[in-house]
Amino acid sequence: MRRNPLLPLVAALTLAGCNAWLTEAPEDFFTPTDFPATEPDLKIALAGIDDWYTGGSNQPYFIRGWPILTEVPSDQTITTQTSGSRYEQDSYTLGPSNEWLWRVWQQIYGAINQANVVIERIPQLTTLPQDVKDRYLGAFKFHRAFNHFNAVRVWGSVPLMMRPTSEFATASVITRAPIAEIYDSIAQDLEDAATLLPLRWPDSATPDDGRPTRGAANAMLADVYMNMSGALVQENHWADAARAAKAVMDGKAYSLVPNFADLWLIRNKNGPEHIYSIQFAGVKRNLYTCQSRPSGVGIESCSNYWFSTAAFMNSFNAVDARKPVTFLTQVIAGTKTYSYH
Incomplete structure (x- = not known):
């Protein structure tokens, strides 16, 4: 019978798998005390x-x-x-x-x-x-x-x-x-x-x-x-x-x-x-902000979960500079313009 010279090596490696040098030592460990x-x-x-x-x-x-x-x-x-x-x-x-x-x-x-x-x-x-x-x-x-x-x-x-x-x-x-x-x-x-x-x-x-x-x-x-x-x-x-x-x-x-x-x-x-x-x-x-953007307006669409009331928007004076940049009433997506509210 021909002997397999690799068997002793395999056995040695198998036994070595139990050695301490294969045990991982954590370099750091966080606890509430450190x-x-x-x-x-x-x-x-x-x-x-x-x-x-x-x-x-x-x-x-x-x-x-x-x-x-x-x-x-x-x-x-x-x-x-x-x-x-x-x-x-x-x-x-x-x-x-x-x-x-x-x-x-x-x-x-x-x-x-x-x-x-x-x-x-x-x-x-x-x-x-x-x-x-x-x-x-x-x-x-x-x-x-x-x-x-x-x-x-x-x-x-x-x-x-x-x-x-x-x-x-x-x-x-x-x-x-x-x-x-x-x-x-x-x-x-x-x-x-x-x-x-x-x-x-x-x-x-x-x-x-x-x-x-x-x-x-x-x-x-x-x-x-x-x-x-x-x-x-x-x-x-x-x-x-x-x-x-x-x-x-x-x-x-x-x-x-x-x-x-x-x-x-x-x-x-x-x-x-x-x-x-x-x-x-x-x-x-x-x-x-995405949640209040309308859906169905092309690439500009989002969730349409909630939006401002008309009464609140109209409580701002028409010449108030904050109004047109706070309330979005029109969306332009590509070649289409969507108006809402």
Whole structure:
């Protein structure tokens, strides 16, 4: 019988497959106890918050959920739908199963919890320069305030989440906080953020590149204080609102564009009038405006889910320069012109 000289080699390789040198040793591993640890880590974590807004979850809330939740039920817009979740929003017939309610709720509290994790982690980063820790702490406090502000304006009394939650047992006993308490917390987070954040991030070419800044914190703070002075909270914060608004102007980072229509041109994104803009790029597409474009108009077609009411459009004076660039009543696609509304 002829011996096969390859058999010992095959056997040796087979046995070697069990050796430790084939065991992969991970070069890095993120856990809540070791991430973030560096400034690049903090930058990654901050971008992770934006994913709740632009694409990190199914139907992120600034692509569809937020306009459907806030614009469609208003007297400024009307939906083309006669049934389903969008119609429920427009007709005030929605129930707890409405997808835009639970989607936006999950995304808001996902972003808040993510911010809380980093807010608790930053003081432990003793090797980082204080100015780096300050601006990132301000940024995450901004996001926590931003999402609580959105939640309280839509639902009123909601859970006030100031600590990270990682266990079902903890989450199951969370209760709603009074509206005034939520607003107080939002205001404090933004007061802190306005102190900690820079006017412009060191590596940014413009005051607004999608990351929170001192101007953004003060602008939102003015809005918060005006809301606190209204019917729900009934506290007098008009002077605080004026102070925060004046801080935005005194920062001299922003200015009005001469031509209102220029605000909406893609080439002018993150322009001098933009204080805080959530960024969409590449595969992260913003469907906000697409949803109100008509269908059946050739290459310019889109969803036709909702559009402005004629009454709202006609409330603008005919000579108001904002009117023709805010309301689209005609679409030109190739050689065809489509008029609607």
